[in-house]
Structures are given as structure tokens and as C-alpha cells.
Amino acid sequence: MATIAEIRVPTEGFALSHTLDALDEVNFEIERIVAHDPDHVMPYVWATGADPETLRETLEEDPSVSDVEIIAEPDEESLYRMNWIDSxxxxxxxxxxxxxxxxxxxxxxxxxxxxxxxxxxxxxxxTYEFCEDEDLSMDVQRIYNIDQGKQGRFGLTDEQEETIASAYEHGYYDVPRDVSLSDFAEELDISHQALSERLRRGHKTLVENTVIVGRDGEK
Structure with missing residues (x-):
């Protein structure tokens, strides 16, 4: 049965450790990743929190990466394509x-x-045994079974998922809103308070399981 695992890996012994150590505020988020062969991984990586020129120079000095190329620079973030060649x-x-x-x-x-x-x-x-054999650190923090559906993927109950999807379809998240909370509650035939609490719990769970990845103290 398919399984989802949340894993923490120390920066040392993993790609981009030099850059993360050199730049305190830099944050990387992988957009897409491909393994071409046993020695190379090519990710598309969003970077925020660092001056672009300083980041570029630091990446060029990072021994774990090569062929760094800027794909886009919208607002205060940059999208890079690079090869991970070490760790x-x-x-x-x-x-x-x-x-x-x-x-x-x-x-x-x-x-x-x-x-x-x-x-x-x-x-x-x-994978865990492989890391132990190779003396690689890997901390498995949470495990889900995919048969839990949305709850397994995002932590949502079926009721929360259906309510959030319906709210989107009714224009509740539009600016300005196409439907008020009271009217939406009447549409679902539940109380205003019950709907408000269901949405808040669902939104909190979505943030925990999509935006907040491994941030201690947030869950």
C-alpha cells in the first residue's frame, strides 16, 4: 500500500549544505526533481531570503552542485535549475x-x-536501512497511508475537504466574496458557528500539512 513519509535530513551530508551554512536566511523549496543517473540529481529549486547576487556567488562555490542556472526571478524569489552532484x-x-x-x-x-x-x-x-548502512542520517517524523485519501495527503477529514472545496466553488475565497459565511452555512444546512469552526480547523490542517513542513512547534 502506498505510503507517505515526512522525513528530516540534516543539512550536513545533503546537497546545498555549504550554501545553507554560509547564508543564514536562505530558504530552498524544490519545485521539481529528477534523478538522471545514480550520480546526478537535477532539481528545480526556488530560493528566498538571500540577495540574488550573493546567492549566485555562494552557489558557484558550493561543491555539491554544478551547472547552476537562473530560470526566473519574480518578486523576491528566484527559480534555479542545477545539478546536485554530491551528498x-x-x-x-x-x-x-x-x-x-x-x-x-x-x-x-x-x-x-x-x-x-x-x-x-x-x-x-x-530506504531507512540503506541510510543506516551508508551512515546517513534520516529522521522519519510522520507516516501516512495513502488509503486515507485526502486525510492521508493533507490531514483533512472527508467533511473538511468537501467543505473547503464547496467554499471555493461558491466563491467564498474570492475578493470580494461571492457568498457570505451565513449564506454558505444556510446552503450547507449547518449553523454559522459550525461552518466557521470546520473551515478554521480545515485551514489549519492544510497549512500544517502543506506550508509547514517539519517546523518544530507549529503542529
Whole structure:
């Protein structure tokens, strides 16, 4: 059965450790990642929190990456394409040996935090054993079974998922709103208070399981 795991990997021993160590405020978020062969991983990476020129120079000095190329620079963030050529053993194993998929990944000074879809629980176990054998640190923080549906993917109950989707369809999140909370509650035949609490719990859960990845004290 497909399994989703939230994993923390220390910055040391993982790609971009030099850059994360050199620049206190930089934050990386993987947009897309591909493993071309056992020695190279090519991610598309969003970077925020650092001066673009300083970041570019630091990336050029980072021994774990090569062929760094800026794809886009909207607002205060930059999208890079690069090759990870060092400290990628665990990631390559997940992508090429276990058919894993990286659903989300964020790199900060306190570590890399990844949400990974494994085809089954055994694949996760083999990955953990691989890291132990190779003396690689990997902390499995949370595990979900995919048969939990949206709850497994985002922590939502079916009721919360249906309510948020319906709110979107009714224009509740538009600016200005197409429907008020009271009218939306009447449409669903529940009380104003019950709807408000359901939406707040659902929104909190969505933030915890999509935006907040591995941030201690937030859950």
C-alpha cells in the first residue's frame, strides 16, 4: 500500500549544505526533481531570503552542485535549475531504487524536510536501512497511508475537504466574496458557528500539512 513519509535530513551530508551554512536566511523549496543517473540529481529549486547576487556567488562555490542556472526571478524569489552532484545518495536511492516521488521538500539551516510518496511501507523500510548502512542520517517524523485519501495527503477529514472545496466553488475565497459565511452555512444546512469552526480547523490542517513542513512547534 502506498505510503507517505515526512522525513528530516540534516543539512550536513545533503546537497546545498555549504550554501545553507554560509547564508543564514536562505530558504530552498524544490519545485521539481529528477534523478538522471545514480550520480546526478537535477532539481528545480526556488530560493528566498538571500540577495540574488550573493546567492549566485555562494552557489558557484558550493561543491555539491554544478551547472547552476537562473530560470526566473519574480518578486523576491528566484527559480534555479542545477545539478546536485554530491551528498545525494539517499535521494537517488529513493528516486531510482524505490520508485519514490518527492511531493514537497524544503531546505533551511535546521535541515531538509521532505514529504515523499513510497509505493509501499517496505520501500520506506528499505530506504531507512540503506541510510543506516551508508551512515546517513534520516529522521522519519510522520507516516501516512495513502488509503486515507485526502486525510492521508493533507490531514483533512472527508467533511473538511468537501467543505473547503464547496467554499471555493461558491466563491467564498474570492475578493470580494461571492457568498457570505451565513449564506454558505444556510446552503450547507449547518449553523454559522459550525461552518466557521470546520473551515478554521480545515485551514489549519492544510497549512500544517502543506506550508509547514517539519517546523518544530507549529503542529
Amino acid at each position: 545525494t545518495e539517499a535521494l537517488v536511492h529513493i528516486l531510482t531504487e524505490e520508485d519514490g516521488t518527492v511531493l514537497a521538500a524544503e531546505g533551511r539551516q535546521d535541515g531538509w524536510f521532505l514529504r515523499i510518496l513510497f509505493p509501499d511501507r517496505d520501500a520506506l523500510s528499505r
